[in-house]
Amino acid sequence: MATTRFASIKVGDVLPERSFTPNNVQLMMYNAALWNAHRIHFDHPYATGVEGYPGLVIAGPLLGDWLNQCVVDWVGDDGVLAAIEYSNRKASYIDETLRSGGRVLALRPELGEVELEVSIRNEADEVIVPGIAIARFHQVNSS
Amino acid sequence: MSALLSSELLANIGRCSEPRQELVARREIRKYSIATSQRQRRFLDGDEAPPMFHVALFWDVVELDQLTTDGVSIDGLLPKFPLERAMAGGLKIEYHQPIMAGDLLTATRTLTDIYEKQGSQGPLIFYEVVMEVVNESGEPVLTEKTTRILR
Numbered sequence: 317m318a319t320t321r322f323a324s325i326k327v328g329d330v331l332p333e334r335s336f337t338p339n340n341v342q343l344m345m346y347n348a349a350l351w352n353a354h355r356i357h358f359d360h361p362y363a364t365g366v367e368g369y370p371g372l373v374i375a376g377p378l379l380g381d382w383l384n385q386c387v388v389d390w391v392g393d394d395g396v397l398a399a400i401e402y403s404n405r406k407a408s409y410i411d412e413t414l415r416s417g418g419r420v421l422a423l424r425p426e427l428g429e430v431e432l433e434v435s436i437r438n439e440a441d442e443v444i445v446p447g448i449a450i451a452r453f454h455q456v457n458s459s
Numbered sequence: 460m461s462a463l464l465s466s467e468l469l470a471n472i473g474r475c476s477e478p479r480q481e482l483v484a485r486r487e488i489r490k491y492s493i494a495t496s497q498r499q500r501r502f503l504d505g506d507e508a509p510p511m512f513h514v515a516l517f518w519d520v521v522e523l524d525q526l527t528t529d530g531v532s533i534d535g536l537l538p539k540f541p542l543e544r545a546m547a548g549g550l551k552i553e554y555h556q557p558i559m560a561g562d563l564l565t566a567t568r569t570l571t572d573i574y575e576k577q578g579s580q581g582p583l584i585f586y587e588v589v590m591e592v593v594n595e596s597g598e599p600v601l602t603e604k605t606t607r608i609l610r
Contacts, residue, residue: 345494353530403549
């Protein structure tokens with residue numbers, strides 16, 4: 317048996333949106349936490365002059381993390397993020413405002429699972445990181 | 460027959476990295492959680508690691524002279540590919556159990572596939588690396604498949 321939370325979820329339900337405006341302090345802390353020294357993330361003259369980017373590039377897995385969070389924050393204590401798949405389609409840069417969000421694609425009541433479409437959009441409303449996730453809700457023991 | 464991928468190159472499929480063991484420190488969870496703007500208290504306090512923390516935990520720690528001029532470390536698991544410019548990549552992760560502060564985890568990476576596709580502006584090389592993470596009892600913690608595209 318699924319939880320009452322699971323029973324309340326319908327296909328098409330929308331996950332809360334969240335906006336992020338990563339600055340160079342956050343990007344520095346993120347790459348330091350990884351030990352990632354790729355210059356495109358902190359060396360502005362290199363990123364623009366040598367690599368031809370319009371600014372410092374937001375690290376791809378940081379955007380991926382925000383997709384994970386979109387699901388984790390929606391599920392709360394009622395379940396877990398069981399799986400996620402995403403791709404980084406387009407780069408984004410320091411001081412852009414990005415939005416995470418998602419919606420329910422399908423329900424698998426026998427497993428207590430919800431399939432979700434998730435995405436990160438940029439200011440032009442382009443999906444720059446599309447993804448699919450599976451949230452698994454805790455089962456209530458009916459015995 | 461593939462135009463770009465020699466049989467010598469394809470022979471690298473199945474290649475495995477040495478297992479890497481890392482201890483999950485509360486301080487590292489906290490730094491990661493703050494840097495990624497986590498909202499759940501258990502992550503910010505460092506009790507439990509948020510999803511994707513394994514990316515930081517198993518990022519290659521290399522010495523300064525091992526970095527290329529653009530600041531990237533060479534992935535020893537990969538052969539030299541005939542195309543070198545990296546395009547967008549993708550990740551597929553299955554989470555089997557949460558990572559907690561104090562866990563001792565082991566990651567093993569395997570180059571599981573190399574293939575070629577024709578893109579609109581020329582040939583593309585795809586490769587896939589699977590990372591299996593297990594805990595001290597050998598139980599699966601997570602499986603991550605990375606797909607990268609070179610042009």
